[in-house]
Amino acid sequence: MKKEISLRIAKNFLSKEDINLKKFTLISDSAAKELTKYKGDLYLNGLTTLSDPAAKALAKHEGWLFLDGLSSLSEAAATALAKHKGGISLFGLTSISNTAAEALAKHKGKFKLNDAASGIIYKKLSEEIAFEYRHYDRKINLSKFTSIDIKAAIALSYLENFDRVLDLSGLTSLSKEAAKELVKQDEEVSISLSGLTSISEELAAEIVKHNGGLSLDGLTTIPDEVMKILANSNGDLSFCGLTSISGSAAKALAKHNGGCWLDGLTSLSEDVAAALSEPRRWLSLSGLTTISDETAKILSRNKEGLGLEGLISLSDAAAVALSQVRGWLHLNSLTSLTDKAAKALAKQGGWLTLTGLLSLSNTAAKALAKHKGDVILSDNLQSFVNDFKK
Secondary structure (H helix, E strand, C coil): CCCEECHHHHHHHHCCCCCCHHHCCEECHHHHHHHCCCCCCEECCCCCCCCHHHHHHHCCCCCCEECCCCCECCHHHHHHHCCCCCCEEECCCCECCHHHHHHHCCCCCCEEECHHHHHHHCCEECHHHHHHHCCCCCEEECCCCCEECHHHHHHHCCCCCCCCEEECCCCCCCCHHHHHHHCCCCCCCEEECCCCCCCCHHHHHHHCCCCCCEECCCCCCCCHHHHHHHCCCCCCEECCCCCCCCHHHHHHHCCCCCCEECCCCCCCCHHHHHHHCCCCCEEECCCCCCCCHHHHHHHCCCCCEEECCCCCCCCHHHHHHHCCCCCEEECCCCCCCCHHHHHHHCCCCCEEECCCCCCCCHHHHHHHHCCCCEEECCHHHHHHHHHCCC
């Protein structure tokens, strides 16, 4: 026998009666409207059908909506639920029209979906959906979509605010035509294309025209000829999927003037380090856990900044070498620092982050207190060092 959530049951639920809404398979339109007053998540997983008016009412609820018992949704219900500002769980959805899928794809909150439904809803980023997101917040997260048509690329090519991150990391392929439109973004917009696992010379030639940052972290290998093209980028480049890099590819990157992230590298030869070390760039090599003194000396040429977040040990000689970095120097995996290393790093002069340190001697703390730039430590050690500045 089907059980319905009536208006009376909804009111009793709101009056704190112990009612399990999951056991009901139907809901009246008036009850749905009443339940929007509930301040919390609504678990309506027993519902097997949902009328269009009920969906429109529930869309006004501000918490999570759990509707995992629904196996299908009408286009009108999907359109209504897409306007819901909280999370929606539709894990039982097995049947949905293309129009309803496109409507749900406009939902900007969190979604819980099964793989089949997710594949239908987020298959293609359309022009209409792209226009919806143009006015969104600083990070435009479109990572759920696996493909994009050229009209959507055109819609996204003129974002209204600067300093945006356009996350398209779900794309598994990108046409030259769509890429040509996407790169018209302002230079302050960073684009993530980290879902791409390969890239042709032709596509590289298009995306490199973008003046902002590019994330291509899905690439595990990059042919030297492609790297030569990408190195012409005027913005920052992220290749964190690379676990190795050839000498010729490193030499190609040496011509790149922007920041470069190569956090997937776990080892680095001195020749490659020399090729990558460029005074005008920021370089991140946070996959390295150790470096030789000579490598540290070579890498210190990166005056703009150096990210060595993965280092777990640092010799005194390496600390002396790295003190030549005048921009940011990130060493946040170090848990200890000798007095000599602290004295050396105190001469660094830029921004030094050592948030992983567990302790410091008085001598080391006094040394770091003399640092002319900013030293960022854990809260306890920050206070300890600051006391020596007084």
